[in-house]
Amino acid sequence: MPEDKTSGQKAADNFSAMFQKFGEAMSEIFNDPELKQKAKELGDSAAASAKTLGKRFQDKEVKEKFREVGKAAEDFGKSVSDYFSEGSTKKESEKKE
Numbered sequence: 001m002p003e004d005k006t007s008g009q010k011a012a013d014n015f016s017a018m019f020q021k022f023g024e025a026m027s028e029i030f031n032d033p034e035l036k037q038k039a040k041e042l043g044d045s046a047a048a049s050a051k052t053l054g055k056r057f058q059d060k061e062v063k064e065k066f067r068e069v070g071k072a073a074e075d076f077g078k079s080v081s082d083y084f085s086e087g088s089t090k091k092e093s094e095k096k097e
Contacts, residue, residue: 011057
C-alpha cells in the first residue's frame, strides 16, 4: 500500500481504529476479554475492507451520514461523561449530609 494514502483510505483506517479502541474501552469497563476479541475482529474486518470503505468515504452522501454518526457519538460521550460527573457530585453531596 502506498505511503501517501487518500483521505478516503485514511478515513477507513480511522474507522477501523475507532472500533478497536471502542471495543478495548468497553471490554476494560466490563472486564470482558470476549468483548475485546469481538471488537478486534470487527476492527480487523473494517481494515480488510479499507479499499472499499475508502472509495465510499469519498461520496458526499456518505460523508454527511458520518457527520451525523460523529455527532451522535459526541452526544453519547457527553451524556456518559455528564452521568458520571453528576453521579460523583451526588455522592459527594450525600457524604456531606
